[in-house]
Amino acid sequence: MWIWQQPLWPEFTWDPAPLVPLLRDTRFLQGKLYGSSQVLNSAQTTLDTLLANILYSSDIEGERLHAGSVRSSLATHLGVDDEITWPVDKRTEGLVESALDAINNIDEPLTAQRLLHWHSLLFPPEDKLFNAIKGGQFRTGPVQVISGRIDKPVIHFEGPDAMRVAGEMDAFLHWFNTSRHDAQADPILRAGIAHLWFLTIHPFEDGNGRIGRLIMDLALAQAEHNTVRLYAMSRTINTHRKEYYAVIEQTQRGDMVLTPWLNWFVRMLRVSIEETLGLIDQTLFKTHYWQRFNQAALNPEQIKVINRMLDGDFQDGINNSQYKAVARVSRATATRHLAQLVEQGFLVGNEGGGRSTRYSLPGKASA
Missing domain, CATH: 1.10.10.10 (Winged helix-like DNA-binding domain superfamily/Winged helix DNA-binding domain)
Structure with missing residues (x-):
């Protein structure tokens, strides 16, 4: 039985005991990151962070993007002068536009139209010769996450029937937009719940992982807007990709208890922030070294x-x-x-x- 087939779906529960110390540590690191970030070039850091998020979010799905093209598009949008420029196609421009929308327009409600627009940017009409996916629409048929040989596929997940997608998305979007103002909802846990919930609905024929990570970035930006441009969560997830897929599958095959998933999610957020703090320490050491x-x-x-x-x-x-x-x-x-x-x-x-x-x-x- 998949989690969406549980009678109480989507009334998720979790044990706060193991999460509270993780959340406390992560918030402390967020504050430390914000305090340390003044030594960084903000525009260049934002460019590097978004570049990593875009490249690694696609890499998680097995797609390699041209880093130079993505960087050139980001540099144009952010007003950063780059010594080398690369040609930018429609799809690359769309990936950059959706990534910027997720972290910049945090007060705009998340609507079906906004998600469909992100999806159309991910699968532009110009890509039809190379990709049969039609962008900008919810799926109309069944969907499975499979691996292995064609004659012996391993089914890791099966999404709800296509007839349920619209209703499931209505419930998800209502929760996402109202929970932001809920004083009882932890904003970091909210980002983890949003990512898993969306992946479980699996509303698109393809691109669910990438759209799901945009939703994660949006929720994290709403949780703490000062530091979200400094760390690349998708890079950390990509580094721990096997764990990522395993804990998601475990949760989607389970009951309504999200504790293992949320524990993993918060730990990865902490790792991502720690990596950025390490880079800042490295930058400071380099600056002081050449001063000495x-x-x-x-x-x-x-x-x-x-x-x-x-x-x-x-x-x-x-x-x-x-x-x-x-x-x-x-x-x-x-x-x-x-x-x-x-x-x-x-x-x-x-x-x-x-x-x-x-x-x-x-x-x-x-x-």
Whole structure:
């Protein structure tokens, strides 16, 4: 029995006990992220976050987009100057438009018309030669989520009958729009519930996952608008894609208890925010590093390697061979460059000595 076949559908329940500490930690991190975000270039950060969300939301569904094309469209919309521009097709423009609508127009009600518009942007008429899906309409037939061989398919989920879709969507949209103003509804849990509920109705023939993640982004933006542009939840979900599909299937095959799904959802939100905080720490470290050390004392090859390390490469330190490969110099030159960097304090060497010596940034010396 699928969850939508349960007699109490859609009266979801969950155990707050394991969720309360997770929510507390996540809200603390949201506040920390907001406080730390002043060091970032807001327009560039928004571009990078939206780019990751668009690319990875499609990647979750097995579709690879052209990153340069998506980036060029975002740069145009956000007024960011990009050194390299790529041609942008109608579908890419639509993906960007829907992503921006979800996080910018948070006070606009979520309606069937808005969702159908997002879907038409996802499947524009120009794509008909390559994709038979007609955008901008709810499905008119049955839908299943399957995997495996054609002759031996594994059914992971089956959506409600198409005749029920309109009524199910009416109930979902009414809840979504009214729950935002419900003082008893936790806004982070609301985002998780909205995503799962929409996926369970599965109102479209295709594109439900991507539209569902737009709804998630909208709900998260309504929950906390200051930081939603800073973290890419779809990137985190993509990293944990197997868990994502497994916990959704488990929940859709279960009763009305959403505790496992909500637990996973909040943990992934926390991970996503922590990753952004890590990037901010990295940015601050890089800024302070170059304030402390004078680039003029280095040659271009040394600066290139140092910047790679400051950007997160070579977490365990860099050795002579790696320096040689990155800087594109001889082994003897690499040895000389590294010795100079250590002598001037730009790097510190471990105590191994010889060819096994690894060199780290001061303050980030590897164990």
